[in-house]
Every structure is written in structure tokens, then in C-alpha cells.
Amino acid sequence: xxxxxxxxxxMSIFAMQGFAGLSLFSVFVLMALxxxxxxxxxxxxxxxxxxxxxxxxxxxxxxxxxxxxxxPSLFGGYFFIAMIMAFLICAALGAFVEWAMIRRLxxxxxxxxxxxxxxSLILQQAYRSIFGPREVxxxxxxxxxxxxxxxxMVELPINGLFVMIIALLIALGLYLLMYRSGWxxxxxxxxxxxxxxxxxxxxxxAVDRMTFALGCGIAGIAGSAFxxxxxxxxxxxxAYIVDTFLVVVFGGAQSLIGTIVSAFAISQAQSxxxxxxxxxxxxxxxxxxVVGILxxxxxxxxxxxxxx
Amino acid sequence: xxxxxxxxxxxxxxxIYYVLLALLLVVVLPLTLDPxxxxxxxxxxxxxxxAIGLVMCWGKAGILSLxxxxxxxxxxxxMAMFLKLEASTPxxxxxxxTPGIPDFMDWNQLTELPWxxxxxxxxTFTLLAIIGVPVLLALIIGFTMxxxxxxxxxxxxxxxxxxxxxxxxxxxxxxxxxxxxxITDLRTLMGWDIRTDSAKMTLxxxxxxxxxxxxxxxxxxxxxxxxxxxxxxxxxxxxxxxSGYDVAAFKIFVFCLAAAFAGxxxxxxxxxxxxxxxxxxxxxxxxxxxxxxxxxxxxxILGAVYGALLVNAAKSGLSESFPEIWPFAMGALFIGxxxxxxxxxxxxxxxxxxxxxxxxxxxxxxxxxxxxxxxxVQKVSAEENEGFxxxxxxxxxxxx
Numbered sequence: 001x002x003x004x005x006x007x008x009x010x011m012s013i014f015a016m017q018g019f020a021g022l023s024l025f026s027v028f029v030l031m032a033l034x035x036x037x038x039x040x041x042x043x044x045x046x047x048x049x050x051x052x053x054x055x056x057x058x059x060x061x062x063x064x065x066x067x068x069x070x071x072p073s074l075f076g077g078y079f080f081i082a083m084i085m086a087f088l089i090c091a092a093l094g095a096f097v098e099w100a101m102i103r104r105l106x107x108x109x110x111x112x113x114x115x116x117x118x119x120s121l122i123l124q125q126a127y128r129s130i131f132g133p134r135e136v137x138x139x140x141x142x143x144x145x146x147x148x149x150x151x152x153m154v155e156l157p158i159n160g161l162f163v164m165i166i167a168l169l170i171a172l173g174l175y176l177l178m179y180r181s182g183w184x185x186x187x188x189x190x191x192x193x194x195x196x197x198x199x200x201x202x203x204x205x206a207v208d209r210m211t212f213a214l215g216c217g218i219a220g221i222a223g224s225a226f227x228x229x230x231x232x233x234x235x236x237x238x239a240y241i242v243d244t245f246l247v248v249v250f251g252g253a254q255s256l257i258g259t260i261v262s263a264f265a266i267s268q269a270q271s272x273x274x275x276x277x278x279x280x281x282x283x284x285x286x287x288x289x290v291v292g293i294l295x296x297x298x299x300x301x302x303x304x305x306x307x308x
Numbered sequence: 309x310x311x312x313x314x315x316x317x318x319x320x321x322x323x324i325y326y327v328l329l330a331l332l333l334v335v336v337l338p339l340t341l342d343p344x345x346x347x348x349x350x351x352x353x354x355x356x357x358x359a360i361g362l363v364m365c366w367g368k369a370g371i372l373s374l375x376x377x378x379x380x381x382x383x384x385x386x387m388a389m390f391l392k393l394e395a396s397t398p399x400x401x402x403x404x405x406t407p408g409i410p411d412f413m414d415w416n417q418l419t420e421l422p423w424x425x426x427x428x429x430x431x432t433f434t435l436l437a438i439i440g441v442p443v444l445l446a447l448i449i450g451f452t453m454x455x456x457x458x459x460x461x462x463x464x465x466x467x468x469x470x471x472x473x474x475x476x477x478x479x480x481x482x483x484x485x486x487x488x489x490x491i492t493d494l495r496t497l498m499g500w501d502i503r504t505d506s507a508k509m510t511l512x513x514x515x516x517x518x519x520x521x522x523x524x525x526x527x528x529x530x531x532x533x534x535x536x537x538x539x540x541x542x543x544x545x546x547x548x549x550x551s552g553y554d555v556a557a558f559k560i561f562v563f564c565l566a567a568a569f570a571g572x573x574x575x576x577x578x579x580x581x582x583x584x585x586x587x588x589x590x591x592x593x594x595x596x597x598x599x600x601x602x603x604x605x606x607x608x609i610l611g612a613v614y615g616a617l618l619v620n621a622a623k624s625g626l627s628e629s630f631p632e633i634w635p636f637a638m639g640a641l642f643i644g645x646x647x648x649x650x651x652x653x654x655x656x657x658x659x660x661x662x663x664x665x666x667x668x669x670x671x672x673x674x675x676x677x678x679x680x681x682x683x684x685v686q687k688v689s690a691e692e693n694e695g696f697x698x699x700x701x702x703x704x705x706x707x708x
Contacts, residue, residue, distance in 0.1 A: 111646045124635060
């Protein structure tokens with residue numbers, strides 16, 4: 001597939017497609033971080049994760065509408081408010097879902113998968129009834145439009161760059177929370193040995209609820225960021241869910257760094273191959289390679305060693 | 309349990325359930341439904357094949373495949389390829405720039421039949437492929453996953469990924485597969501028009517006959533030692549492994565069995581509905597198939613048939629009149645089945661109807677009833693899992 005290109009041409013193609021892949025990377029990272037917390041730390045498969053993301057996107061959409069109507073002077077900064085709102089709303093719904101549904105199913109992981117799938121169907125139809133089946137987009141504030149010229153061939157759109165910075169900041173924040181805070185210590189203790197963690201006085205039920213809510217909240221931020229680079233429809237979340245699961249599993253379920261590395265690898269591979277092949281074949285090849293590697297190395301790229 | 313003679317078996321309670329199902333499918337439905345509705349019922353029954361496979365795979369052995377649509381679709385596509393080739397004679401396609409190849413290939417500027425379409429001129433090859441291709445793929449997936457002890461949710465995600473890959477591939481390779489429209493406009497099977505009312509009636513009965521063949525095959529597996537090992541493996545995989553059984557081999561077997569059933573179901577689907585498209589292969593379709601099995605009762609092969617019929621009938625009934633309500637109902641069904649009655653209709657029947665039956669017929673509770681015995685095993689293992697030591701034990705079975 002590289003026939004007919006000189007080396008320098010290839011290099012600039014790779015650079016170009018690499019930058020194009022970065023916005024896909026940002027969405028993957030944000031989606032996958034939330035999922036990795038829930039799946040990696042709790043062993044729960046949340047099939048409704050995409051719908052939590054879309055909830056964040058719709059929250060952003062509503063907030064932008066609100067600012068346009070009532071506070072047009074502050075419109076430039078609405079996005080930060082929207083992100084906090086999206087986080088809080090999704091986290092609240094997540095905590096409720098954990099309380100009502102998930103905590104009864106911890107011993108049956110396969111059943112959580114089916115139950116959350118049911119939840120995702122309900123949420124999708126709810127979005128469709130409330131917001132209509134058409135995709136909606138938000139208006140970007142002035143400062144987010146345009147692009148930065150890096151070299152004469154490569155230019156970076158500001159909104160894409162902004163989303164990527166958010167993704168990296170959240171990843172960093174999450175790292176600090178998980179590995180440098182007392183709460184993170186509790187979460188990791190529960191993951192590694194639940195009975196012992198309970199024995200030393202950690203309330204594992206509360207830790208589970210917080211973890212689930214945090215994961216869902218990050219999905220909300222992902223949705224909020226998603227509106228900056230694309231439009232939102234009731235079933236946009238479903239399109240990403242399998243890819244994101246693969247990102248999480250490929251990275252090694254318990255490893256945050258692994259998640260970021262695998263999100264980078266998958267998004268870059270896909271966007272680079274898209275230049276040479278049709279979009280669908282690029283996706284097929286990427287997924288095939290990932291599935292193939294996972295068949296040979298089921299524990300993923302960077303597996304945390306835990307006692308089994 | 310002693311194997312009773314055939315007549316004794318039909319008089320036993322389990323036999324009566326089978327006879328009742330046969331009466332419903334062979335007598336009641338054909339007499340009460342018009343040909344169009346009967347053909348719809350036939351379409352629902354093709355999903356029952358998948359559901360029976362899922363009972364064996366998920367209910368008994370604890371392997372939740374979210375990619376049964378792959379095998380359903382492969383079986384269906386094999387059949388559709390044969391029918392399409394038969395429909396694309398040079399005479400029928402003389403207006404194309406290349407006569408004699410399927411119409412969608414001509415639209416996509418293909419000038420000759422691709423190599424993997426060639427063998428589908430032969431009906432014998434097609435019949436073999438309907439079972440062979442799904443089983444081969446299941447064998448590859450099963451072998452790589454189960455020998456590396458990938459199980460639980462990891463397996464589900466991987467099967468889902470394979471379903472996604474296959475769907476994107478089919479949609480993307482329009483010239484070879486018919487793309488998102490699928491393979492349509494199928495007319496005859498070996499010169500026999502499958503679109504007439506009488507043909508649809510015949511196909512319905514063929515479908516019922518095949519369904520019973522699959523039911524008996526599944527029953528044979530579940531009544532043997534093989535079936536017991538599958539259930540034991542679900543409850544305590546490590547203990548079965550330490551007892552000297554090759555756990556992976558049993559898992560591969562049951563996964564392939566489910567794939568074969570799904571392939572047969574897919575082929576019948578193509579015949580009854582008259583086309584095949586990627587929407588029956590993908591992730592959404594595959595997860596929906598799980599609910600057929602879950603509603604009927606994940607431990608009961610007969611329940612799976614009722615589950616497939618009921619969910620699909622409700623789906624077409626509700627989405628015809630209230631398309632907005634259906635996704636809510638489906639979502640509630642998923643949550644309800646999992647949270648409130650994990651053993652589905654069969655479980656409810658055993659708890660509420662069977663005691664009544666026992667009182668009316670003055671029979672002793674049938675201990676050898678396989679389904680209730682299975683349910684008991686599951687219950688015991690669930691109780692055991694409450695304990696500390698087996699929760700550690702579970703960590704090793706849930707190995708990534």
C-alpha cells in the first residue's frame with residue numbers, strides 16, 4: 001500500500017494523518033478513561049457508557065442554548081460551566097444507577113452487561129423522544145474557531161487542540177486521584193483484595209458507588225468535549241462503545257497508562273491507514289489487528305500484576 | 309437417570325412439554341394464522357435456533373457470546389449466495405454489462421464472479437458451508453480464546469468486536485457482499501419458487517422440523533455426562549479442571565454447537581424472508597438474540613423457543629402500533645429479566661405452575677427433571693459464591 005510514494009511524501013502523510021488522528025484519540029481517551037475506571041477497578045461492563053457520554057453532550061447543548069439566550073456576554077466561557085454541569089449530572093445519574101441496579105449484580109458480571117444494555121436502550125429512546133432524532137450541534141465561541149499554522153503543510157484546529165488538552169488534563173487529574181490520594185488508595189485496595197480491604201475498615205460499597213459515579217462523570221466530560229468536534233444524535237454513543245471497550249482491554253484493564261497508550265495506538269493506526277485505504281477497510285484492519293493481538297496476549301499491553 | 313424408551317418418554321412430563329410445543333407449532337399456528345403471519349412466525353422461529361444455542365452456551369456453560377449474529381449471518385449469507393447465483397442466470401441478467409453475475413456486482417463494476425462465490429453454484433457445498441463456515445469461525449475464536457483461558461466478560465467483548473468487524477466488512481465490500489442493502493431479490497431454490505404462499509407454508513414446516521432436530525440434539529447433549537460437565541464448569545471451573553477435564557475442549561465444543569445452530573437458523577431465515585442483510589449480523593442484533601434466550605429461561609431449551617416467539621411477536625406488534633414505546637419495553641425487559649427473574653419464563657413456570665400441576669395430577673415432584681436440577685446446581689453454586697474462599701476461587705476463573 002506504500003507503493004508510489006517517496007519517503008519524504010510518506011513522512012508528511014504520516015504527520016498530517018497523525019494530527020488528524022489526534023481528535024479521535026482525545027475522544028477515545030476520555031471515553032476509555034471512564035470505562036477503564038469502571039471496568040478495570042470494578043469488573044463491571046457498562047454498556048450504557050456511550051449514552052452517559054451523550055447525556056454530557058446534550059447537557060452542553062442545553063447550557064450553550066441557555067447562555068446564548070440569557071447571558072450572551074459570558075458566552076465565551078460557557079464551555080467550562082457546561083463541562084462541570086455535564087460531570088455533575090452524569091455522576092449523579094451514575095450513582096443512582098449503581099444504587100438501583102449495579103450493586104445487586106456484582107457477583108454476575110455477565111448480567112450487568114445485559115442490564116446496562118437495557119439501560120442504554122431506554123436512555124437512547126428517551127433522548128430521541130426529548131431532543132428528536134436529528135443530530136444537534138453547539139455553537140462554538142469565537143476563540144475556539146480557526147487554526148494554528150505550524151508549518152506550511154500542517155495546521156492545527158484550535159477546537160481539536162482544546163479537546164486534546166482537556167483529555168490530557170483529565171488523564172493527569174485521574175492519575176493523581178488514583179495514585180496520589182487517600183481515596184485512590186482505597187479504590188486500589190478494594191480492587192486488589194476486597195475482603196481484606198473490608199477487614200481494615202474500608203466501606204467497599206461506598207467506594208464502588210463513588211468509582212462508578214466518577215467513571216460516568218468522566219463520560220459526561222467526554223460528551224461535552226465531543227460536541228466541540230462533532231454533532232450529537234441519540235445513538236452517537238453506541239457507535240463508539242465497542243471501539244472504546246477494545247481500547248480498554250487492549251491497554252490492559254487495570255492500567256491507566258495502558259489505556260492512553262492503546263487509545264493513541266488505535267486512533268493513529270486507524271487514521272494513518274484511512275489515507276491509504278477506504279475508511280471501512282482501515283477500521284476493519286485496525287480492529288482485526290487489535291483482536292489478533294488480544295488473542296495472543298489476552299492480558300493487554302500493560303497488565304497490572306495482581307494475585308489471582 | 310435411566311434412559312426410558314421412546315413411548316415412556318413421551319408419557320413423561322418432559323415429553324408432554326415437547327408434544328405441546330409441537331402441537332402449537334404444527335397444528336395451532338398454521339390453523340389460526342394467515343399465510344403472511346405464519347411466515348412471520350417462521351421468521352421468529354429461525355431466531356429460536358440461535359436461542360437454543362445460547363441456552364447451551366450461556367445458560368449451561370456460562371459462556372456469553374454477544375456475537376451469535378455472526379454465525380446467524382454467515383449461515384444466512386451462505387444460503388443467500390446460493391440463491392442469488394441461481395437468480396442471476398445470464399438470461400435473467402442480460403441487461404447488465406456483464407450478464408450472469410449478481411446485479412450488485414455489476415453496479416460496482418465487477419466483471420467476473422469472485423473466487424469465493426464460485427463454489428456456491430453447488431447446492432451440496434452450500435449446505436455444508438451453512439454449518440461449516442460458522443463452525444470453523446467458532447472453532448478459531450474458541451480455540452484461541454479458551455485455550456488461553458479467556459473467559460467471562462472478556463470473551464463477550466471480543467465476540468462483540470468480531471461482530472463489529474464482520475458488519476463493517478460486509479457493508480464496506482459492497483461489490484462482493486451487496487453492502488448495506490444485503491443480498492436481495494432471491495427467487496428460487498433449485499427451480500422451486502420460494503415466494504409463493506404454498507412455498508412459504510412448506511418452508512415453515514421445514515423450519516419447525518429442523519427446530520425439533522436441534523432441540524433433540526441439544527437435549528441429547530444436556531442429558532449426557534457432557535451436559536453435566538458443562539454445568540459443573542459454569543459453577544466451579546477450577547474444580548472441573550483439577551478433576552482432570554480439559555475445560556477448553558468442552559467450551560470449544562459447546563461454542564461450535566451454538567454456532568452450528570445459529571448457522572442453520574440463518575439459512576432458514578434467508579429462505580423464509582427472501583433476503584439477507586448486515587443488520588442481522590451486527591452488535592445490536594446479536595445482543596437482542598440474548599434476550600430471546602434470557603426471557604425464555606437461560607436454562608431451558610424449550611423456554612428459548614417460547615422466548616424467541618414472544619419477544620419477536622411483541623416487537624412487531626408494538627413497533628407496528630407504538631414505535632416509540634418499543635425501545636423502552638425492550639430495555640425494561642433486559643433489566644427486568646436480569647434483576648427480577650434471572651431464570652426467565654421457565655423459572656417462573658417451575659416456581660408457580662408446576663406445584664399446581666403436581667397437586668392436580670397427584671404426581672410426586674419430578675426430581676430427574678433436568679431443568680430444575682440444573683437450576684438447583686446453579687443456586688447452590690451461587691450460594692457457595694457468597695463465601696470468602698470461593699470468591700478467591702472466582703478470581704482465578706475470571707482470569708483475563
